Amino acid sequence: MEQSTLWNIFSEESLGFQRTILEKSGLGQSTYIPEALRTLPPNPSLAFAEKEVELVFFHAMDDLLAKTVVKAGNIGILIVNSSLFSPSPSLCSRIINKYKLKSNVLSYNLGGMGCSAGLIAVDLAKHLLQVHRESLALVLSTENITLNCYFGDKRSMLVSNCLFRMGASAVLLSNRSSDRYSAKYELIHTVRTHKANDDRGYRCAFQEEDSKGKVGIALSKDLPIVAGEALKINLTSLGYVVLPIKEKLLYYANYIGRNIFKMQMKSYAPDFKKAFGHFCIHAGGRGILDTVQKGLHLTDELLEPSRMTLSRFGNTSSSSLWYELAYSVLEY
Template sequence: MRIACLQPIKILQSSFLFLATLYFTISASRNPSSTLSFPLLFSVSISALFLFFSSRRKPVLLLDYSCYKPGPERKCPYAVCERFVLGRQCFSTESQEFMRRIYLKSGLGDETYAPPFVFETEDSRAKLDSAMQEAQEGIFSSVDSLLAKTKVDPRLIDAVVVTCGSFSPSPSLSSLIVNRYGLKEDIKAYNLSGMGCSSGIISVDLAATLLQNNAKVKYALVVVTESISLNWYFGDNRSMLVTNCIFRVGCAAALLTNDLSRRADAKMQLLYSLRTHHGSNDRAYRAAFQEEDDEGNTGISLTKDLIPVAGKNLYDHIKKLGPVVLPLSELLSYCYSKVTSSLAGTKPKAPDFTTAFEHVCIHTGGKAVIEQVERVLRLRDEVTEPAKMCLHRFGNTSSSLVWYELAYFEGKKRIRKGDRLWMLAFGTGFKVGSLVWKSLRDSSMDDDNPWSDCIDSYPVTSW
């Protein structure tokens, strides 16, 4: 979906009509004997001008966002993970050793956060109350902070989009927000689930569609979260044990608007969004799959196909994204590379996307995922630094991870007015999503920035 751009067909129609009528209007004014009526042509010209400007899509502005940072009592260093695994006595010795190896090479540091039940000693598995507590803490904290920063009355919010991949209670999480903040009765509420780590991109895309196509929607609240509590795996299938090692607590909330009077207050403008779905391919569809193991334990299997599937589908995705965002010089260079590689029987190199963006928020799915994106896009270490540091500090927070990366850029004060930023995320199914933003002001460190207490310690060299 193009954001804040003119629709091509309407542009051509209205531009042609406007220029043609303008030409005949001038001709008629110079030649009063002309059979063309000057008032008629003038009216048509004004109508064409109106059509030209009405064909513009409403701009979508990011007023602000907020990321949840749990209290220090929820920090989950290796010692806490080890104590939790050994204390549950439901994993074999081989599984314990496997998780230990995965954790130690995962890229996660000792500052990530775990849900409440990990610190409890009574029950081995989380209950519904624990999952609700995890969801409420993240959602309420991030939304409270966001509303305080933007000074927007909750009753002014016209749409709320909530995404949580693997926790879908009844009433829904969107209803939880409506109830908590007393949102109005005609609120348009949406609840996305089962869409994996790409749903943070998808939820913004949905909110932007509402803001552009529904005259009654002026403010849209997007809440991006995940729940770990009910999704820890307690079996011995190795492909399912990996999620226990890399997923951590995280949540983000963002407020979008099409109100031009708030442009001076907004941080960014959404220029473009793209979603590609590769689920028609069985290998891609089953690359990350929730199922039961042989003992009846439910878990999400991350298969060996996941990394190559991510690489191939990323390549297919950027073939659609490239012509929209890349400068002409880079497109010509890529076309030349494609021709020469075809003659040589080799694979063409991916275009240099750093020519289109000053900053990139890469999917922080894991160390191997970041390295695969690095390889496919031929990115330098400094470009992938925020993704690596985000994995080290917060772990894989699923769909909210790109917002923690944006907070890293702001914490480092690297974003300048006019800079373009690319958010890229993958999701089960298999989906790839992109958001392209333009910064409307220089970045600064907000009081609620999740990196505020540690930004000077990053980047670390031990990743």
């Protein structure tokens, strides 16, 4: 019966294609899909979508409040990011109502920003905390799967079915002097590069309808290339700040040789292992991790948090980096 139901939704070719992608994706057998997609037939309704987001957000929020012993009423800034699910009342309003946050809380809903939204939200929180002194900022990140599973046959849109899974993160940032010694981490730098001014970047992950009117996210083959270009720009900006002098000199010498003296040589990739002890590369898929590992000359040990997150939880979009950071803490 299950096979018959699936065949009524997908063609045999589409099922085979998704099976192949799953086998090569790096995902394990314990990732989570929402309840609506486990029913026969699937029931991607608004009610189930709300149930999914409340399940992941409320659990993440409860864990955070318990671990930090912070009262919800003391949170002054709330930032929620969910790229494709933006209901009314807003997700911020649901959190405020559930946990009775104060009426003057600064709340922001970020949408349409994909897997990078979690760090974009942290960057926004950082800038807000520079203005609002002695404040707490809460960042909640997720991506809703229930209403965004694709039930057509266009291959570029089927890929997302195979990679994305349920997940969420809750991060609390503070600029209160009393929290300095109890905080786990100190935020030093944030760097962001936007590639929407380039058509390849603009189209690399695009929500659209197929020829039969079925909505999904089309992932372009240019996605790894665009991501690599953005990463290169980010690392160049960050390198000026964090790299040791020797690495900077080697990079500058290589740049001058290639661009001024027109010498035939490969561009020099600085060794960021000399600046960082840990790397959390977004668990977007095995191919992306392979490309980044090769480009940055990272060891298997340094990629372990990313690969284990992908295997255990799948691509949880904007929250995945926090899964990786949690793995790094437990591992080391």
